[in-house]
Every structure is written in C-alpha cells, then in structure tokens.
Amino acid sequence: MSGTTEPIPSPAQGVGPVYRSDREKPTATVSKSISYENVHVLPQTPQLIALLTMIRDQNTSRADFIFYSNRIIRLLVEEGLNHLPVVEHPVTTPVGRSYLGVKFEGKICGVSIMRAGEAMEQGLRDCCRSVRIGKILIQRDEETCKPKLFYEKLPVDISNRWVLLLDPMFATGGSATLAVETLKAKGVPEERILFLNLIASPSGVTDFAERFPKLRVVTAFIDQGLDEKKYIIPGLGDFGDRYYTL
C-alpha cells in the first residue's frame, strides 16, 4: 500500500444476522466505519449490501437501477426520520387497549440538490406523503473551479422546519457544504438539518462532520475513497446519468 495514491482498502467481512455462524455468512466489502457521533451509517445487512451491489453493477439496467436505488433511499429516509424528536402520544386502540405512542410535532421539508438529489424525492414522498420540497442548483464555476449557487427555491417558512437535504453521492462535499451554508443563511439551525446520501467518501464525510458538528449525516455506505477526478471509488458512476438518461 503506497498511502497517498492507493486509498486504504475497505473492510471485507462475513455479512449476516448474529445468530448465523461465520461459515454461513457470505463475505462482502462493507462500509468503512467512522467514529463521529453525527454520522450514521445504515446497518450493513446482507440485503443492503445486495441492493448496493445491484446499483453499483455497470450491467444493471436503468429500470432496475431506479427501483433498487429507491429501495435504499426509502431505508435512508426511514432512518433519517428516526432522528427527529417525538413527544409522547397515548392512544386508546380500536380494541380498547391503551398504547403509549409517540408523535412528531414539528414540520419537515426536503431540499434536493439538483439534479441527482431530485432522484431521491420519490423515496421521500413514499414515506412522507405531502412533504414540501425545495430545490437548490449548484454547479462548478468554470473560472474558479469552485461550486457556485445558481438557483434556489425553498419553502418560505424553512427556518421553522426540519430539513432533509438530499444528494445521493457525497464525494468531496463541496456542493453539500454550499447547500448547508445556504440553508443556514435562510435561518435553518444546523442541528435541524439531516443530510441523506447513498454513498459517501471517507474524506468528504470526515470534513463535513468536523465543519458542521451539529448536523446529522445518514448514509448507506462509506466507500473506499476518491480517484484523481474526485469520483468516489468503487462508487457507482454518475448517479444522475444512471437514473435519468443512461
């Protein structure tokens, strides 16, 4: 291992439920672990790995890519929603029992970073039916090579909402950082932002966790690293292209 050019390989381990013996667990590459309290990686179940394998595979058709990425996105949204605070809400059930339930009292909204982030809107709507969704367009400025905000359309009362920020691929985190700064400028407190992504790079996620210590990142997988073009490897190619056009 040469250090600078070759990233540290991702861990390979037997994947499966605890009650299975190691012999019964097929080996696969799983997410790297990162020890930041505000970074949440989905449990590396065999099924999640199988879903990721489907969308990473270059031979997967677009229809399958859309279907399987939606399934992962729903799991991400479900996990993300678990970080919202709830209050007790006891109910009497239809069979006359009392159930000590909970309910979410605040308001939420989604914000997708165009265009790939918009691919996550369906999964969000599958879990939160009439959720408001704002959009942000960030492109690389040809002159400075830095990300630049070109467009934003957000709910007017966004400062009173919890924000689920959507972008499937979290490489250097340049766009995401600008998006978070835009949200903060609109009055959204950092601790009310949840950033949902499918695959993250170790450097991107580390940088982000330190820059925004109160913001929560929910990801399905922390990959091996970035290549010289700042693409996540092994990654899955260009998410937007595979979802919308390829």
Add this chain to the structure above:
Amino acid sequence: MESRSPVYSAATKQEKRYSPPWADLSIIGIAGSSGSGKTSVAMEVVKSLNLPWVVILVMDSFYKSLTPEQHVKAHANEFDFDSPDSIDFDALVQTLRDLKQGKKADIPVYSFVHHQRQEHTTPLYSPHVLILEGILALHDPRIMDLLDVKIFVEADMDVCLGRRVLRDVKERGRDIDGIIKQWFNYVKPSYKKFVEPQRSVSDIIIPRGIENKTAIGMVVQHIQRNLEEKSEKHSATLQELRRIASEEQLSPNVVLMPQTPQFIGMNTILQNPDTEQVDFVFYFDRLAALLIEKALDGTSYTTKAIETPQHTKYNGLGQEGVVSAVVVLRGGSCLETALKRTIPDCITGRVLIQTNERNEEPHLHYLKLPPGIAEHSTVMLLDSQMSSGGAALMAVRVLIDHGVAEEKIAFVTCAAGKSGLKRLSTVYPQVNVIVGRMEEEREPRWMEKRYLGC
C-alpha cells in the same frame, strides 16, 4: 409361565406437535355393483354436507394403463375392467396412506379413450373426510385396514344392468351389443366372484341405493358427528399447545422490529381510531415495507463480484435462490402493496384460512401455491396480525406439507400476542418470525378491517 417383562412408563415429554384435522383423515369406502348407485349415494352425501373438506375419490382413477394389445381388446369389449387385476391397488394404498397422514397426494387422471394414465395428475390435499367409491372399494385387505366405515350399496341386478345401459349409451357413446357382451362376459361373473363377497365384510348395507333416503341420512349424520369430533379434537390440540407453550421461551428466531421513534409513531397513527382510512392505508404500507425489508435480511445471499461504470471492482452480495411469498387471506393481502414495493414480481401463493370465532378453530378453505415452492430459498408467509396463532400454525403446516423446509419459512406479521407467538415457535422453532408489535395479551384481528374498510 414367564415373568412379565418390565413395563416402562410412557415418555413424559409433552407433545409439541400440531396436528391439523386432515392429519386425522376418516375414509369411508363405498362398494357395490356397477349401476347400483354408489356414485349417486356418494354425491348425495357430499351434497348434503356441503363442506369443502369432504371429498370423493373415485377408484376409476387408479385403473392400470393398458398395453396396445389390451387396448385393442378393450375396444372390442373383450377386456375385463371388473377384475381386481385391472386396478393399481398398490398406488391406491400408497395414496390413501399419504392422505391419512395429512400429506398431499397426486391423484392419477385416467383417460377412458386411450385407456392410459395421463401425464398430469390432480392434487388432493387436506380433506377431513374422504369417500372412496368403486366397485371393489372393500376388496383389498390393506385398504380395509384404512377404512373407518365400510358401506355396500345393493340393488337388483336387473336395475343395475338397466342403469348401466342407459349411462354407457348416453354418456360414453357406446353401442348396446357391446354393453350386453361386456355385462355377461365380465361384469356379472366378476360381481359374483369379487363384488358380492364384499357385502359380508361391510359395516352398513344400503339397499336400493339413491332411493334409500333413510340410509343416506344416517351416513350423513355419521360424518357430521365425525367432523364435530375432529373439530373438538383440533380445538383441544390448539388449547393444549397454548398451555404447553405458555411455559416455553420464545424461540430466538422470533424477531421483534426495533422500536424506533418512527416505528412507534407509525404504530400510534395506526392504532388511533381517529385516523382516516386513507392515512391508515398509507402508514400501514410504509410499516409493512419495513417488515418485509427485515424479513429479506434473513434470506440467503452469496458473494457477488461486480464492476462499476468507472471500471472499479466491488465485492458485494447477490440474492441466492428464489424468494417467494404466501399470503394468508384475508389479512395477509394488506401486506401485498408493501411486498410489491420491495419485490415487484414476487411469486405469490394464496391460502384462505378462516377462524371460527366461537371455538377459535381455523379452517383451510382455499389453497393455491406456486409450483416448485419446495425449492425456493425463502418463503415469506404474510399475515396482517396474529391473534390466537391457530391460523399461523395451520399455514406453516400447509407449507411444510408441500415440501417447504421449516427453516426456509419467514412468517411476517404487523402485530402479534405473545401467547400466539409462543405457540407457533414451540411447535415450529425453526420458523423465522418477524413481528412489528408484540403484545402481552392477544387482540382480535382488527387491522385488516381498517385497511380494507370492511
């Protein structure tokens, strides 16, 4: 005189097996001359009972296939179809033994045109009472051992001949000369030699066949009593299992969904009677999708190396084998939307099990399983709720009877009482159970009413 051999006390281990009513099959044999009215009697009995678990098995299905020479003879009315040699008693005995043990049996289909057993068969599964009908139903001693009631239907031989002529001309398009030839060459001699002797080994003799309403009424009453006994025994087995299971621990294969804030939140909305039906359906589908995702975690995977569009390698996993589902109707149908969200083209079988609310006895009404189910790597059994656990036990038993290994079954349900879960996991500890909400006390099934709106 020899000393008595030691007497061992019976094993003290309590019976943790579930025995459905079809594993205690009663077989009624109806024999009698051709044209005596056996078929009409059997039909009349089944018609008066009008229950799906009383079934007639006609011995004609077990005719042996004829060789080409025999086939020619048969066309010339020179083949003896009335001799015991023409019936494949070995296959019949095996079928009856399988059914008696509650197993599924494949009944041969016989073509009277080609005098051959067809390629396809008719599956027969889960009758509680089977009526075996044929001229020689009481002939084979091995069958006699399996019969609970032996009936001989008797009619005047002239009447029998008359009926046979009418039937063969009308229904089988045969000519009178041939029928008469066959009657005097084979049917009548065979009657004297094989059919009539069965009279003396029968329990009941029904003279005048179908016209004998009194005798038919008695048979019907007998079967009704028998069915009631089975039903009581079945309920008692279930009660006994509940008692035994109450002292058992839940098997580690029973997995309760992590009670995260969102999960409890969804359960709160579902259980709130003020929730609109449209919202109930939405949150039920969302919750059920998580249950199915959880069930899929327990399925089989194998290492799969792939290449990404950037030509980098990734060692991932791929699903191993076929994952199918069996929906326990009607409750289980509520989970189908979630199932399709997870596996859009999931192979799905259906089984309708209704539970008698009075004595909690489940009844199997309908069954349609996908072909090759025994080879699937996982079969998810879907039900919206588990109340007493009786329907779940029966559904699992149905899958096992169809060759699905216990450990390949994943029972998925939104809510269950602990006693029902224990009952299932005590009898079938290898079955994986995924449950959304576990209650100390069981509750009646109400979620399907809310989901379906009636």
